[in-house]
Amino acid sequence: MNFSFTKEQELIQRMAKEYAEKNIDPVAQQIDIENQIPAEIIEGLGELDLFGIPFSDEYGGAGSGYATYVLAMEQIAAASSGVGMIISAHTLGLGAIDAFGNEEQKKKYMPKSCKGEHIVSFAFTEPGTGSDPKQITSTARKEGDYYILNGTKRFITNAGYPGPIVFFAKEEESGRVTGFIVEKFCEGYSISEPWEKLGMHGGPLLDVYLKDVKVPAENILGAIGQGYPILQYAISYGKVGVSSAALGGALAAFNEAVKYAKEKTHRDQPIAKFQSTKLNIATIAEKYEAIRWLTYRLGYLADNVKDPVQFAKDAALTKDFVCEQIVDICKLAVSVHGSYGLMKDYKVERLWRDAIMGLQIEGVSDMQKMIVAGVILGM
Template identity: 45%
Template structure:
């Protein structure tokens, strides 16, 4: 058993940290306030090839693995959750194509996603369902050599940005997966939702109205969408867990900094045992969550079936991240409650983890089924 990062992982972690200190940190507040990641920053992420870490070189990726992409997303989130989320959504869109696509589809669609030429979206949630994808109502009807898509998706990350979308629709009674382009005829996005956290990456609904796709854009076998979805979000949970874990680490950094600087009765707060206990609890939560997360990434790299493991890990990491961030919030006292301090933003950002990619209650049910089967 080896708990150390490899030399390559250490190097990329340092590389991402330096990149963030140089390019992300100076504009992190602007991203939060303006709810936009500047195109120049996206170009730099592209230039440093962060969009394609776990994908093969022949499709424009780095040929690395999920352990490394998890470390990258965690480190990005330590400096800006939204930036990590944007990179993560390109992974999430590429994963189902990597797992189920034809060679032609991989070359055509993963390459622009992995090289940052396209921004991805992955759409299963609808107004009537988020945690239970079998209840989706968007319809795909075969018409000669095409599919005609009608319906609406809700709460889709980056669906306003040009690029590639993987989405799910009902073909008769079963669910199929499709690959399409965004912002083309038949595809419209209403005004973005005003999110409370993760500013910088828009969240919009999508309306498909007689959206036409060639039959070659069916992903995997017709009717196999439910399996494609489950395998994809099992790997996607690595990204959402890494995202909130990185934000919780930022909360820890803020709490340590604040406690060292804040003087109470002539002493820094770090001298008080109540503060020391909270700091110890925060670090224990983060370290234990990280062990779970890296183990999941390792299992993913061994190509194991991680449906149950990813559900368990997503619950643990997102709840630990939330608890750690809340404790860091408490260390700040009243300063936690004013916008001048970053900790309030981190608490809003981290709260996403327990909801996204299926509520934690549903994750527990998925995990429990593997225990009692």
């Protein structure tokens, strides 16, 4: 057993930390208030190849795998979970194209996406459905060599950035859910204003409307009727990103709690000397270490999948546990701060709001538990 990283992984982790501390952290509060990531941050992340870490260099990626992606994501999301959310959702969508796209599709859509010139979206959820493919109402009607897509998608991350969107619709002839690669902002593509949400500001969630959007049949991702397997696969990999982003929030909360405990004085001594503070810090440390290694392990598993069903279980288990623990960690970090922890002048206030988002996105906690139990019990 070996818990160490390669020198390259260590350097990539340090590079992401340095970039985040220099460029994202100083504007993180502004991102939270304005719900908007400055364009130069997206450009900077692209220049550092952070939009294509796991993907093959043949398609413009860095070819460094999901284990490295986890290390970088943790550091970026520690500065801003909104930025982490953009990369996570992008990697989820791009991962679907990487896994199910044909050679032409990969060559067409992946290089610009790996460089961050295009930001990918993944559109399954609709106003009347969560993750149940049977409830999908978006349609794909065949007309010659084209499909005409119609439908509304809800809570779609990155829908306002140019690039491909993986759009799921019922193919009318077969009645089966099918994935299509659509270029955002094509004729018939429109979006809502971003939803005003509790946390993860800057990571934009929008509704997407497709009105008679015409795409060539060659834009089918995988095969007709393969939509649900694509969803299952991509969402499992997406949980690597969500877990890493949550881990970043936990790291930030941990650091903030330790810093405050040492700086804040009461009766002429730092509150770090008080037993209640020590107990809180120790509990944060225990929880952080547990979710850290669980998430790093998920990155390793994502690079070494032998049984996709087991991987789906491990991804669900990790996402659920990490996202539950980070809420506890942030609550404890707020406790260390006392009433100040609820004030917007202190980072932990934002971190706590961001943490709560993790319980709901990419599948709610109960759903993750159902996946875990389903695989373990076989029913």
